[in-house]
Amino acid sequence: MNTKFLDLLAQRYDSEEKVVKEIINLEAILHLPKGTEHFVSDLHGEYQAFQHVLRNGSGKVKEKIRDLFTDVLSEEEINEFATLVYYPEEKLQLIKNNFGNKEELLEWYKEIIEHLIKLVSYSSSKYTRSKLRKALPQQFVYIIEELLYKTDEYTNKKPYYAKIIQQVISLNQADKLIIGLAYTTQRLVVDHLHVVGDIYDRGPEPDKIMDTLINYHSVDIQWGNHDVLWIGAYAGSKVCLANIIRICARYDNLDIIEDVYGINLRPLLNLAEKYYGDNPAFRPKRLSDKKLSEHEQVQITKIHQAISMIQFKLESPIIKRRPYFNMSERLLLEKIDYDRNEITIQGKTYPLDNTCFATVNPNQPDELLEEEKQVMDKLLFSVQHSEKLARHMKFLMKKGSLYLKYNGNLLIHGCIPIDENGNMEKMTIDNKTYAGRELLDIFEHYLRHAFAHPEETDDLATDMVWYLWTGEYSSLFGKRAMTTFERYFIKDKETHKEKKNPYYYLRENEDMCRKMLTEFDLDPDQGHIINGHTPVKEIDGENPIKANGKMVVIDGGFSKAYQSTTGIAGYTLLYNSYGMQLVAHQQFNSKEDVLLNGMDVLSVKRLVDKELERKKVLETNIGEEILQEITILKSLMEYRYMK
Ligand SMILES: O=P(O)(O)OC[C@H]1O[C@](O)(COP(=O)(O)O)[C@@H](O)[C@@H]1O
Ligand SMILES: [Mn+2]
Structure with missing residues (x-):
């Protein structure tokens, strides 16, 4: 390896300990479960509907809340909690208006902060501490970490933890903390977002979608x-x-x-x-x-x-x-x-x-x-x-x-x-x-x-x-x-027809999809093609999962102009360490509907593919990059410190 390069790298890792620490850290990350990818497409300027899908992680937020609280919260309370996580600022106001006295509010604060801490802890269970730290609201990192990593084994610290929450409330910081924890949860349930094209046109607010994407923690775009x-x-x-x-x-x-x-x-x-x-x-x-x-x-x-x-x-x-x-x-x-x-x-x-x-x-x-x-x-x-x-x-x-x-x-x-x-x-x-x-x-x-x-x-x-x-x-x-x-x-509708490329019927065929994956140097046994662009007409019985699961069409159907032809508000896709799930969304009416009536858009999940073994970071694109980094660090180790 180029010694000039290694000399430069040695400036960053200027001791044996630093190199060793990084190698151990990277090796460990490789064995964590892969992060959740979220695929959306054809947003067509529908900022509000997009926001909703992003904030609820295509149903992931509610799923996690259910996992944790089914036994202690009613369906209504689960919905209310979920809405708080999606739209913390607005929901907080609404909830606070409902309390008759201060004591009730204080009790609620204590309980909801504890619930949120549990939710963050659960949602971050497959990340490193360092990654979680980056996702936490900066001004509360210290406090939240204390609460997240609390050990109750000897119960010595019980009053200490209670005091932290009490102080946060009495110093008027509870709202900020709740809002911060809600956004942290949103951020943790999805590790990476793919926008499979068509952000612009037809709908009213593509610019706000762009601003959201610019501020999003991890995203790529396939142009539409x-x-x-x-x-x-x-x-x-x-x-x-x-x-x-x-x-x-x-x-x-x-x-x-x-x-x-x-x-x-x-x-x-x-x-x-x-x-x-x-x-x-x-x-x-x-x-x-x-x-x-x-x-x-x-x-x-x-x-x-x-x-x-x-x-x-x-x-x-x-x-x-x-x-x-x-x-x-x-x-x-x-x-x-x-x-x-x-x-x-x-x-x-x-x-x-x-x-x-x-x-x-x-x-x-x-x-x-x-x-x-x-x-x-x-x-x-x-x-x-x-x-x-x-x-x-x-x-x-x-x-x-x-x-x-x-x-x-x-x-x-x-x-x-x-x-x-x-x-x-x-x-x-x-x-x-x-x-x-x-x-x-x-x-x-x-x-x-x-x-x-x-x-x-x-x-x-x-x-x-x-x-x-x-x-x-x-x-x-x-x-x-x-x-x-x-x-x-021209009146004659025959002239309006736009003839589609044969791709659109041949993609139903598994061999064809395999051939296309091979054309792109991808493993046809493992890979899928993920498409947007053409609204899937559920109304007519069209299936978005095609070619024996090799092809998934996720035209988000966010575009109001097309919802009457599709019968639903479209699909999104989730890919986590257990496999791929397609999520069908019903029409999104308005944020107000969600806030006031807990009218979350009903999302139905369908399995596309199930991993036989839980997929690890090692098997991902990021895993490949980490492996390369480890190789380089090992060269540095030999070149500098093992003589
Ligand atoms: O619905 P409109 O505004 O008439 O637009 C129709 C045009 O949009 C297109 O469908 C392209 O847009 P999409 O990528 O959203 O399908 C053209 O094929 C068609 O000519
Ligand atoms: Mn398109």
């Missing part, structure tokens, strides 16, 4: 198609930018653009007011109870049309300069007969409804008006100078990837593009042909390049980000073509 659309916009793709604004207009979420990210929509509004009127096809979808005046609705409708038409125009030059995107069928503006208001797609002619072509020159339909160009330039400038957006996009890049191999599993939002025979689809980009894992790697390479060069707006890398949103071999889109235009302007 909607996430790369936002990354693309920030990286300089005007067509991605037009798309994110269009989707925000469609779902009545323009305040995300304007108020949250501080992007000025005034120039776009002026253009919209000039060229567009009311139009039923572009009225915003209303999913929330937010009140909108008729005037506001019409204004959004106009913006929606203005940005959609800009989007359609911007697609055209990319399709033309990248023939290998194979998207010439999507040059729809050129297939319109503007006199007859008709379009011919694949030999069939359809009438067009609700058209809004005031800015289209039939002789050159993809040409942007000067005003449209200026609007897009201003919007892009604004997007690239939004401090908050920059922070969120950088985090997406830092923690994100197109796919992830983690503890033997393959995590990927959409699909691995394959043909009907189960062969990896080939795509030629810039005269080189890629398939399977290599194709995904080159996609990611381009995306990172585009992000590193936001000043480039029309280069291959930037165009590639848009391809990831909508191209037929995109591993995130997974469909033949996106029929946005047809859904706005």
Whole structure:
């Protein structure tokens, strides 16, 4: 081993004892049970519902409370205790309001603090003391450790422990301690979070989800198609930018653009007011109870049309300069007969409804008006100078990837593009042909390049980000073509269908899943593929566990827009040392419902896979890293201290 490196390391471990201590510590950690992984996906801006799943650890918090207190607490008390752990600040207030006198409150404080200490102790039983210490509220570390590690053997210390709690209460610190212990519990029940894509679009608060993730103790992200659309916009793709604004207009979420990210929509509004009127096809979808005046609705409708038409125009030059995107069928503006208001797609002619072509020159339909160009330039400038957006996009890049191999599993939002025979689809980009894992790697390479060069707006890398949103071999889109235009302007629903990649039926087959795991150098006997992206239609009897357990689809179904088609509010997945469990969630109404009525979302667990023997840290990604560290430390030991 490089002696320079070992010399540097010796600065940190400057005595034999330190090296020995660390080796023993690491060796011991390897034999602890593996931590719990929590998988969520398709959050789609639904911050409140996401918060709930995060705070209750997909049912893990209540499970632990039940394990400990079934004999001493009633069902109602268990629910109340659980709610306190999920939303400590708010629940504390509600509980405190119910006490008639101070004595009752003091009694309650004593009891609840003891319960919480027990819960923290139980939830941390598979971690080292040092890891637990890091999860404790800093100002109470000393006190909590005293209470956690108390030994009652000789009962000498009983009054001492009672005094600690009494003092905490009399010094008015009880609320803070309770809140701290509640968050510690939340943190302990889940060791690591995977977000399998689609944080953005449709729902109202993706920014708050991003802030939550930024502050979360351990997380990775597999980008979804909607996430790369936002990354693309920030990286300089005007067509991605037009798309994110269009989707925000469609779902009545323009305040995300304007108020949250501080992007000025005034120039776009002026253009919209000039060229567009009311139009039923572009009225915003209303999913929330937010009140909108008729005037506001019409204004959004106009913006929606203005940005959609800009989007359609911007697609055209990319399709033309990248023939290998194979998207010439999507040059729809050129297939319109503007006199007859008709379009011919694949030999069939359809009438067009609700058209809004005031800015289209039939002789050159993809040409942007000067005003449209200026609007897009201003919007892009604004997007690239939004401090908050920059922070969120950088985090997406830092923690994100197109796919992830983690503890033997393959995590990927959409699909691995394959043909009907189960062969990896080939795509030629810039005269080189890629398939399977290599194709995904080159996609990611381009995306990172585009992000590193936001000043480039029309280069291959930037165009590639848009391809990831909508191209037929995109591993995130997974469909033949996106029929946005047809859904706005053509009645015939046949034209709205988006044909899925064969992956979506071949993934039911175990051999196919094994083949894909092998393509990614994973052990097909051990591994699973974990997907988001496609809502599982429980209503129609679809099973999220496929291919004999090799494939698990966890589209979280957080998106309100899709809940009527799925019949539930979606799935999350837990993977602990005993195996994998899929958790089905029912619809989340509101935090208030949980707080006031203890209406926790009912979660039903299903076993995906059971470990024959409890899995240890040794068998995980982290275990591998620790083993490497131990090897290095042993070299240091030999080099420095064993002579
Ligand atoms: O429901 P909307 O807003 O019309 O969006 C539909 C579009 O969203 C997509 O389903 C992609 O979004 P998802 O990743 O959430 O599925 C496209 O395939 C489709 O064209
Ligand atoms: Mn998706």
